[in-house]
Amino acid sequence: MKPSIRRFRAVTGIAIVATFVLIVLGAVIRATNSGLSCPDWPHCYGFWVPTPAKLATVPGIDYTFTQVMYEWVHRFIAGIIVGPLTLILAIWALVMRRENLRPALFGIAALALLLVQGLLGGLTVLDRNSPWSVAVHLSNAQLVLAMLIGMYVSAGRPAQSALVWTEPVARGARLAVFAVALLALSTIAAGAMMAKNGASLACSTWPLCDGAVVPPLDDPLIALHFTHRVLAGVTALAILGLFLWARRTRRRAPGFARDMHRTIGLVALQVGVGAAVIFLQVPVWTAATHQGMGVLVLASLVVTLLHLAFGPGTAVPRGRPEPAAGQAMPARGA
Template sequence: MEQSHFWIRFFSTFSVLCVFGLVVLGGVVRVTGSGLGCPDWPLCYGSWIPPLEYTAIIEYSHRFVASVIVSPLVVLTCILTWLRHRKERWLVIPSSVSVVLLIFQALLGGVTVLTELPGAIVASHLALGQAFLGCLVLVMVVSYRGPLGFYGKPYSWLSFPVMAIIASMGVYLLILSGSVVTATHATGACITWPLCNSTLVPDTILSAIHVGHRLVAVIVGCFLVFVLQWGYRDGDKTNGFHILSGVAGATFLIQIAVGAFVVWSGFQSHMLAFHLGMSALVWVFVLIVAILSLTRSQSIDGIIRS
């Protein structure tokens, strides 16, 4: 079993790391205003080699990682699941879906550039990218811990797996709300934290959008902390599940601090990029916790169905 899954573990883990890096690089493209560093697609100023200009290099680096590193890795991972693990649906299905999402993401990236970065398409590009990352995380976790365990006694709505899934979807919603802030250029609408411009009630549409993101963060954050402290307190101590829950919770708390420093620093590009990268890291950790709670190797633990 261990030997038979070595390569799928290797490729899926490497894919997750590379796609995470791609998401972070995409965030750098956004916060540095490099989205139109190459105004055409797939070429850059009609050439396969970008000009030696700051924004063009950043934008083309993002494209290079996506096409030369990530795409082959994801396709190879999918091929491997079909060749060696075709009977394991929790490997085959998400790896196949990841290839479909990869294709749509590449096309949407081209549309984003060719339509000169309209907000709705930019936000959709980010949303699809996070879903793409999530599919690969599922493949990775299953390759290590086995298939999801939807069998036997049904899950209670108040069980840990259900709560963890809801928490992960909440994190996804929080990321989307942040992308709306960026897409509508509402990032700098609130120049103080935790209040918006030192008031409780926003006075403009843009500040309302920004405050909306903060409110989503409060709601999702409270629920997330509740779920993760549950996982830390009652999770399986023999396989590190409780530690992973704690790490996920700590990562989210760090992300809150980073969000505050984004405002306090005057929205500096490196802080914005760090904030975007941390959001993807929180998404990955919380998703791993949720998926692990559903794997059959975890189903004997009291935290799962109680």
């Protein structure tokens, strides 16, 4: 792999990690009720950088300095790290488009989604952190993350990238993985709606909901909580189905099996963390870990989907191929 591609992938990796931290910090903000600790946007109480001394001049603040810092650091990472890095990567990918067009396409999509994300962030604040705006904001953030992952994976051609495997897999696998990824995204969004509505403990036991397989759904909070559990269960079963499919094809497609082994392992951890959220009465660290694990499951599915998309026959080489040993170069008219 060329040094320039390695550098591009290294910077993209930094952007991916920063975006993941940003999403997990969003869960911390929800768990600590810090979502409106900076009530204006893009400033925070009229300041670009709030300090204890500056905040002391503002009357009637109902939040601690720590809560304000959670929200401000979230904005800082988004505006000073993720935003500029995504812009740089998109421009960088456009410069390299003659060698490989795919990172440029992912870069343009990431940049467009990031602009939408900034608008959604402002809307979330102006809409007083309504549950629907929080869920949409979180969902779009994960789409940004998916595009950054797409840039990273597609930057290396299949033969050069340690991530990309090229064994033939049934065409239906792409559609199946895509559908399950959408299901995982919906589950995470429903979890954000549940948490923001204060329904995290509407079902106080696990795996049953207060001793019932299907609880009475006349209470909106119980209905919201139970919907999230149903989506999570269906997602887990769908991933299990993909895992079993990959196991059956592991001899001719070991890469698909490796990807699904990783994903099913993350799902097992996520189930344990989800149970801990209930058993431990939603401490901040479990809420943040639960969301972080959910994002990792989705990211793993995205990587698998990219591997399927960039499998055999999908590479776009530039220039004439080198002949194999003992093989003549084909004529121009061949």
